Amino acid sequence: MQETTTLAPEATAPAPDVPAGGEEAAGPGRPSLWRSRNFLLLWTGQTVGELGAQISTVAVPLLAATTLKASVFQISLLTFLSWLPYLLFSLPAGVIADRVDQRRLMIWCDLGRMALMASLPVVALVSELSLWHLYTVVGLTGVLTVLFNIAYKSKLPRMVEAHQLVDGNAKLSMSKDFAELIGPSISGVLIGLVGATRTFFGNGLAFLVSAVTLFLIKEPPGAGPVERDAEEQDRTPLRTQMTEGLSFIRRQPILRKILACTTTSNFWVMAAGSIEVTFMVRELRAPSWMVGLVFSVSAVGGLAVGALTQRISQRVGTARIIWVSMAVPGPLYLLMPLAQPGWGVLLYGLGLAAFSANAVLYNVAATSYQQSITPTQLLGRVNASFLWICYGAIPLGALTGGLLASALGLRTALLICVLGTWSAALFVYCSPLRGMRDMPETAPGEER
Template structure:
């Protein structure tokens, strides 16, 4: 599942949500695997470093708002548990409504410019919250509006971003690039929530959104500084060759249906996202109202959770080689599951950190799973379908997220926060069954470039 979002990020990218970033450049496909020291390093790629820097700052801003949004609603606006879960629902609903047309847009326009405008729009929306609070009373409907519109821009940004990244790196750099971006997310998870808790304590929840707006501005500047070589834009199609819009919107789905392993990955990720966001929509409320944790401790819990992903992110390539690049997909989903139970078992006081340990286990799973699954998808998707396949994955995987958020709020309202969390973590663990009972179980490694990938 980053992907910057106002809501807590979902399963398997930090994430906690699956990231579909398919295909390589035609040049990378033709080159075949390089060997040893002849392979260029991403540390020497100016464009990738700019993208990486901007995304790291953007993820940091997203983690600040992931804590600040529900805390603002719970403490300043006195929202109910269900009203707070609606914020997560509104943040992710645009994936269900706009992902497929966003894929067509991303395949037709300059993706870098689209990303810049999305960043500037999100900066304005986040900056409006403290401005409104100063000029007049901030109301819950204004927070809902800002979250929902930011979600629309985030859909456009993420589809364009996922379509742009594979064109910036060579085929053999995909795993390394994905691992570095995953580490950025976990670094943001390590620093962002604690920073958010401190800022909320010092300047208040509303003013904290100035930092989120600044992060979007920095991301826009780094994208502006990227220098693109000729021919790096979207694949052009003549008007006469274009299929009707309805057909274009479903081409990505048709491709996924033909790939048995992708179908299993899609089912696993969608199930995980549903239950993780059900938990994510109530986790801050659980810590504040059930465990009586102050804002700084809530931030500390999320920072502790990032340690698992950050540590594993640094070792991703080594772990994948030892376990197997295909086998790691189902192993990473199945093995950490029992540790998720620490979350509903958390207690007041320092026992709140049990929640962080459970999240750390999930964060480690998310990094390994995302890097392996995303790299496989990138290797088999035709370049011309980049945006549409990305959008199809986002439509299904992220489309389940608002439904999960509503489910979390309803379960908590009916059964209580702790019981709802127990159901959510068991549901998250159950997602491993899809990839365990799949062709992946008979494979150790994936090919670097699958034979079915054609431009």
């Protein structure tokens, strides 16, 4: 699924005299992220956190289906509740992230999520766990996740130099692909050993590790929250503050195109995702172990490209790679609806691997561009606006995939979905990005 993701190392705000997308360690003034204690702490914590998230992705529906005997519709509500906070809370969360110390906000979000996850096995041990308790945990965890994601997306440009943005985003994106590769397997082993309920102690531990690594980060002077004048904050209505991110995006033609591309891609990717397991099981008659193998193959694509993202971006151009990464892998998506029974199901995995590679390149480049041109004091609200719109398309996409499959059949519906995903490239191809090689450090007419 396409999204704009980020994170953070050491140093202060981006240096204006360093071109974005340059060589990572070209000289004494351009230190490697491998030597940044802050970045390594953050990277470690987020890797563990992503692993915990992947464990819960499997454990939550299994807990509902097996222990709580939930119906198919009741299980589907868990997915709905996990994404609903992005629609309801993204814009106010952006205002909060711009007003408070973002590192402390992230720590409190991690501790809150740890407590919520640990409550599941604790309640199960002392009394009977209910489906409503699980709904509450999923919904509240979703709210804290929205706050956390917006805060850490806004924190990175304040902690790294401009030439480190692409590399930092790429390394953190690799963590997600690594977690997607091994997380479901670890979840399956834990569930088999201790049961679905006790598995959530592992989730709680992952959030605790993330909180500890954030606590150990030593911020340099000037890396704290960017405060507005108190009187100006009081004079500005909350509704106006919530929409300032949208107003900034509206004034930036490239950001508008990136937003349209990401939203379109999310819509069709989720439409495909809502029917892909059913397609492999019913149409391709794939056993469960082969379905798992398909998803592991897809994660390899993101990991491989993630390790080379910095070099690829430098070779192609940090701005040009945004539309190239969306357009070039498109034909390989057609391998998914062309997959056949038997070992031919791996064609689906190859198509997914191409998309995973595209997602890493696109997400890193698009996020780095967004960070590099957005004024520091608006980062939280701009990130919130992106999440509000891009993730708002996800439940609609899932519904569309099911409707198409019911009306046209699984294979035809999947073909429409992958063509829709590829069509998202048109937004960034038909934009000023086509005439640019590298990203600017500030938007025209804007100051950081």
